[in-house]
Structures are given as C-alpha cells and as structure tokens.
Amino acid sequence: MKVSMSHAKLIVLGAFLAISASTGAATSAANCCYPGSVVYYDGAGTVVGVRMFGCGDPGWGIVTSNSKTYNGCIM
Numbered sequence: 001m002k003v004s005m006s007h008a009k010l011i012v013l014g015a016f017l018a019i020s021a022s023t024g025a026a027t028s029a030a031n032c033c034y035p036g037s038v039v040y041y042d043g044a045g046t047v048v049g050v051r052m053f054g055c056g057d058p059g060w061g062i063v064t065s066n067s068k069t070y071n072g073c074i075m
Contacts, residue, residue, distance in 0.1 A: 037074040041066045050075070 040049035040063055049061025055073035 035071075035073045037070045037072065038067050039070065039074070040064045041068070 035052070035054040037050060037052045037055070039047055040051075040061060042048045042064060043066070047061075049059065049063055051059035051063070052073050052075065055075075057073070057075065
C-alpha cells in the first residue's frame with residue numbers, strides 16, 4: 001500500500017491533535033477551576049464573609065444574598 005504525502009501529513013496531524021487533546025484534558029483536570037472570589041455584605045455594606053473558589057482557601061464568615069464577585073483570588 002502506497003501512502004501519498006498528503007495522507008501522511010493528515011495522519012501526523014491527527015496524531016498530534018490526539019496527543020494535544022489528552023494533554024489538555026489532564027491539565028484541566030489538575031486545575032479544574034478558574035480562581036474567583038465572592039465577597040458577602042450585610043445590609044449596611046459591611047463585609048461579613050468571603051469565599052474564594054479555586055484559590056486553596058475556603059474563605060470565612062457568613063453567606064448573604066448581598067454579594068459581589070471578583071475574578072481571581074483577592075487575599
């Protein structure tokens with residue numbers, strides 16, 4: 001069986017994409033979440049709690065409905 005140059009290039013490209021996809025899946029599993037923070041306020045606007053997702057810190061305080069979300073880790 002003779003393989004043309006264009007078929008050989010497609011085979012190499014397919015192998016490269018398969019390796020790249022498996023490497024990307026392993027990386028995203030290790031770093032599952034984009035870091036983000038939520039700051040919770042009371043009725044007067046005082047900070048009463050913080051939760052940081054993907055930052056390695058569970059946060060502190062209480063959770064209220066009055067909150068603001070920030071990209072990244074804030075502390």
